[in-house]
Amino acid sequence: MSVKTILTEPNKLLRQISIVVTEVGSVEQKLMNDMLDTMYDANGIGLAAIQIGVPKRIIVMDISKDENKKEPMYFVNPVIKKKNLEKSTYEEGCLSVPNQFAEIDRPSKCEIEYLDYDGKKQLLKAEGLLATCIQHEIDHLEGILFIDYLSKLKKSMIIKKLSKIKPNRIIV
Numbered sequence: 001m002s003v004k005t006i007l008t009e010p011n012k013l014l015r016q017i018s019i020v021v022t023e024v025g026s027v028e029q030k031l032m033n034d035m036l037d038t039m040y041d042a043n044g045i046g047l048a049a050i051q052i053g054v055p056k057r058i059i060v061m062d063i064s065k066d067e068n069k070k071e072p073m074y075f076v077n078p079v080i081k082k083k084n085l086e087k088s089t090y091e092e093g094c095l096s097v098p099n100q101f102a103e104i105d106r107p108s109k110c111e112i113e114y115l116d117y118d119g120k121k122q123l124l125k126a127e128g129l130l131a132t133c134i135q136h137e138i139d140h141l142e143g144i145l146f147i148d149y150l151s152k153l154k155k156s157m158i159i160k161k162l163s164k165i166k167p168n169r170i171i172v
């Protein structure tokens with residue numbers, strides 16, 4: 001269990017397309033544990049592996065409101081099977097786009113097929129914040145960030161701001 005460094009925009013790795021996981025073994029489970037530690041440490045509600053520099057199709061989430069009651073969720077190779085035509089709007093943030101927030105429209109409901117922590121196939125029907133968060137995370141697997149949905153002007157202003165911040169130094 002360890003807290004990893006979260007990559008931030010404009011790091012090119014965040015634009016990489018993550019690869020399908022062929023087996024959920026101890027390496028993947030350790031990665032999921034480290035991702036969860038990293039996510040809780042940063043007070044996030046979701047994290048994709050690529051955010052800590054690992055281009056595998058793995059996501060962890062915990063949208064529970066009670067800080068003392070952890071409800072971790074693990075998604076390996078998630079695929080959106082269905083999505084609602086109706087959209088809902090949420091103010092989104094991203095641990096890889098620090099201190100920037102914007103209202104983003106996404107399908108209000110979706111169904112996700114994925115493998116769980118034990119490699120077992122599951123289907124999740126999501127709505128509300130859960131639906132928004134899982135779509136935000138699946139975007140990371142395709143190298144997409146929420147700022148990509150903003151106007152060119154808003155996006156470039158955010159990238160300009162973030163470019164002035166020193167990226168987290170990697171401590172070896």
Ligand code: GNR
Pocket residue numbers: 043044045046047048051090091092093094095096132133136137140
């Ligand atoms: O912590 C996070 N909060 C959040 C709020 C609204 C919509 C999406 C998110 S995900 C984000 C953590 C993150 O960057 N995951 O990739």
Ligand code: NI
Pocket residue numbers: 093094095096136140
């Ligand atoms: Ni994010």
